[in-house]
Amino acid sequence: MNAPAAPAGSLLTAEELRKAYGPTLALDGAGFSIHPGEVVAVMGPSGSGKSTLLHCLAGIVPPDSGSIMYAGREMATMNDAERSALRRSEFGFVFQFGQLVPELTCVENVALPLRLNGTSRKEAEKTALDWMRRLEVDDLAKKRPGEVSGGQGQRVAVARSLVTGPRVLFADEPTGALDSLNGERVMELLTDAARSTNAAVVLVTHEARVAAYSDREIVVRDGKSRDMERAV
Amino acid sequence: MSIGHTLLGLLESGPRHGYDLKRAFDEKFGHDRPLHYGQVYSTMSRLLKNGLVEVDGIEAGGGPERKRYAITDAGVTDVERWLATPEKPEEYLQSTLYTKVVLALLTHRNAGDVLDSQRSEHLRSMRILTDRKRHGDLADQLVCDHALFHLEADLRWLELTAARLDKLRAEVAE
Known part of the structure; x- marks a missing residue:
C-alpha cells in the first residue's frame, strides 16, 4: 500500500x-x-x-x-x-469554511499574507487586486466577507492563498x-491560476x-x- | 439513442439531403461517434418505407443521385410521441464490476485492488470529460455533465462498496 x-x-x-x-x-x-x-x-x-x-x-x-x-x-x-x-x-491554504477575517474588506483579506510578511499596504493591496482580478472577484474589493456569496468568498480565499506566490x-x-x-x-480558476x-x-x-x-x-x-x- | 427519431427531428426544420443530415447529426450529437453514411441511408430508407419521410427532390449530379428528404405529418407525430415517452432508467444491476468484486472475494484476491483500479479508470475518463467541458461550448458542457454525473454515481457506489468489503466478504463466504 x-x-x-x-x-x-x-x-x-x-x-x-x-x-x-x-x-x-x-x-x-x-x-x-x-x-x-x-x-x-x-x-x-x-x-x-x-x-x-x-x-x-x-x-x-x-x-x-x-x-x-x-x-x-x-x-x-x-x-x-x-x-x-x-x-x-x-505554502498557500484554502479550506472549506471560515477563512476570511469578517472585519476586513475582501481586498484587505487577500492582502493580509503579504502584510504579515512586511509588504507595504499599498503594494500588498495592488498585488491583492491583481489576484482578485484573476479570480474574477475584483469588483468585491471593498466589500466585507459577510456581504458576498459563498462562491465569491471562496474565490477571494483562493486569491488570498495565491497572493504570496x-x-x-x-x-x-x-x-x-x-x-x-x-x-x-x-476549481477551474484555482487550477488555472496554480x-x-x-x-x-x-x-x-x-x-x-x-x-x-x-x-x-x-x-x-x-x-x-x-x-x-x-x-x- | 434512436438515430431514426433524431434524424426525423432534424428534418423538422426543413428538407435536407442525407449528407446534410449526417453533418447536422455529427455536429450536434455525434461528437464521439459520428454516423456512417450507410447508417444514414439505411435509416432513411426505413423511414421512407414507413411513411415518416418523403422524397422532396432528387438532384442528378456527376455521382450518385442525391435525394432530398422531407418529414411527413406522420413523421412529426412520431417525433412528438418519442419526445413525450420517458426513457426507462437503466438498472445497472448485476454489473460487471459487482461480479468482479464478488469473484475477487470468492477467490481470496484483493477486492480493494479491483475497486481502486476501477476508480482510477473512472477518474481518467472524468478528467478527459472535464477538460473537454472547460474548452467546449454550452452543448459540450451539458453532454459532458451528463456523462460526468453517471461516472460520479458509479464512483459513489464504488466507495460505498469499498467501505462494506469486510461485510461482503463475510457474506460471500457463507
Whole structure:
C-alpha cells in the first residue's frame, strides 16, 4: 500500500508517515509526492487520514515518525520559526469554511499574507487586486466577507492563498460548501491560476468531480496511501 | 439513442439531403461517434418505407443521385410521441464490476485492488470529460455533465462498496 521512493524532481515528498491521536492511528505508513505545477488529489473516505496527511505535509502537525522533504530539506530538522516562515511564504491554504477575517474588506483579506510578511499596504493591496482580478472577484474589493456569496468568498480565499506566490497550495475540500456550478468555477480558476504560476496543488477531496481537475490521485485508506499512477 | 427519431427531428426544420443530415447529426450529437453514411441511408430508407419521410427532390449530379428528404405529418407525430415517452432508467444491476468484486472475494484476491483500479479508470475518463467541458461550448458542457454525473454515481457506489468489503466478504463466504 505504501508509496515507493519519491521520483526525481519532486518538490514535496513524504515517506512512511505515522501519526496517532491517542489510541487512534491516523496515518500508518503513508507516502506522497508532488512535482511543481502538478495537481494531486488526495481521496479517501471520511476518517481515512487524508486531512492528517495534508496537515503533516504542510508542517501544521508533526508526524510521529517518517520523513517529509520539501525542496530538498527534511522538515523535521526545521525549527518552529522556520516552519512558520515556510507556511507564510512558500505554502498557500484554502479550506472549506471560515477563512476570511469578517472585519476586513475582501481586498484587505487577500492582502493580509503579504502584510504579515512586511509588504507595504499599498503594494500588498495592488498585488491583492491583481489576484482578485484573476479570480474574477475584483469588483468585491471593498466589500466585507459577510456581504458576498459563498462562491465569491471562496474565490477571494483562493486569491488570498495565491497572493504570496506559494510553491505549494494546500486545498482541503475547497468546494465542499458550494453548489456544483460555483464549485466547478472555483476549481477551474484555482487550477488555472496554480498552473500559470507552476505551483503544486495538494487537493484533498472526497468528490470525484473535484478530483477530476487533478493530474493524478492518491487514495488514502486506514492511514495508508496508494499512488494510483505508480500502482498501475 | 434512436438515430431514426433524431434524424426525423432534424428534418423538422426543413428538407435536407442525407449528407446534410449526417453533418447536422455529427455536429450536434455525434461528437464521439459520428454516423456512417450507410447508417444514414439505411435509416432513411426505413423511414421512407414507413411513411415518416418523403422524397422532396432528387438532384442528378456527376455521382450518385442525391435525394432530398422531407418529414411527413406522420413523421412529426412520431417525433412528438418519442419526445413525450420517458426513457426507462437503466438498472445497472448485476454489473460487471459487482461480479468482479464478488469473484475477487470468492477467490481470496484483493477486492480493494479491483475497486481502486476501477476508480482510477473512472477518474481518467472524468478528467478527459472535464477538460473537454472547460474548452467546449454550452452543448459540450451539458453532454459532458451528463456523462460526468453517471461516472460520479458509479464512483459513489464504488466507495460505498469499498467501505462494506469486510461485510461482503463475510457474506460471500457463507
